[in-house]
Amino acid sequence: MFDIKIIEMLIEEDNIKIAIADDHDLFRAGIIKILQGYSQFEVILEANNGKVLLEKINTSLQLPDIILLDIRMPEMDGFDTASVLIKNFPSIKIVVLSMHDSARHIIRMIELGAHGYLFKNAHPDEVIESIKLVLENDYYFNDKINSLLQKVIRYKGKSHRDLDIPVAITPRELQVLELICKEHTNNEIAELLFLSARTIEGHRKNLVSKLGVRNIAGLVVYALKHELVKIT
Numbered sequence: 001m002f003d004i005k006i007i008e009m010l011i012e013e014d015n016i017k018i019a020i021a022d023d024h025d026l027f028r029a030g031i032i033k034i035l036q037g038y039s040q041f042e043v044i045l046e047a048n049n050g051k052v053l054l055e056k057i058n059t060s061l062q063l064p065d066i067i068l069l070d071i072r073m074p075e076m077d078g079f080d081t082a083s084v085l086i087k088n089f090p091s092i093k094i095v096v097l098s099m100h101d102s103a104r105h106i107i108r109m110i111e112l113g114a115h116g117y118l119f120k121n122a123h124p125d126e127v128i129e130s131i132k133l134v135l136e137n138d139y140y141f142n143d144k145i146n147s148l149l150q151k152v153i154r155y156k157g158k159s160h161r162d163l164d165i166p167v168a169i170t171p172r173e174l175q176v177l178e179l180i181c182k183e184h185t186n187n188e189i190a191e192l193l194f195l196s197a198r199t200i201e202g203h204r205k206n207l208v209s210k211l212g213v214r215n216i217a218g219l220v221v222y223a224l225k226h227e228l229v230k231i232t
Contacts, residue, residue, distance in 0.1 A: 019045035019064035021053040023073045034124045049073040050081030066131055071098040086113035093134045103148050110221045113214040116140035139217035149224050176203040178229040181220050
């Protein structure tokens with residue numbers, strides 16, 4: 001069980017602005033109720049599909065920091081919504097909340113630019129933790145997601161190591177990549193490698209650029225897919 005008191009201490013004092021798009025009114029209301037229990041969170045927008053969400057964002061005086069996004073919605077689903085959000089509002093973080101547990105859905109959302117993925121049966125504490133970690137680390141996968149992705153990779157029956165990798169990754173970058181995949185923050189990686197946090201941030205940006213992914217979540221998926229690291 002996650003320690004909510006610790007999570008609350010780690011979240012910044014400034015309000016975190018949140019939007020949610022889900023076509024199930026009861027589920028959406030439940031998530032909003034949970035978030036309203038935390039003074040750090042402010043739900044500024046809600047919508048029952050992606051089209052309405054984008055219309056509200058375009059006319060809003062303030063942008064959300066994070067969007068909790070369903071996949072299956074009428075008029076405009078989560079895939080199309082994520083594509084528009086990443087293109088037009090790259091500063092907004094996206095956490096997918098979905099009942100779909102297939103690796104195909106997960107990988108597609110991450111490749112589009114989503115920063116995290118949760119199943120709808122997740123404990124409320126994990127929803128809170130995922131928001132905090134996406135803001136801090138730029139991505140969130142739980143053990144179930146990591147396990148599912150690795151099973152799919154093993155099922156393919158062949159290694160993807162060194163395939164389609166545009167440039168060589170240095171030993172230092174590989175060290176940083178492995179620690180990123182193990183959910184360490186910049187400061188933690190800096191301490192482990194006896195480097196500055198600024199240097200680690202530089203390595204993170206270089207890796208994202210070199211491997212042609214959209215964000216750290218995409219970097220983790222890429223690393224798993226090409227067997228650059230192993231997450232135990």
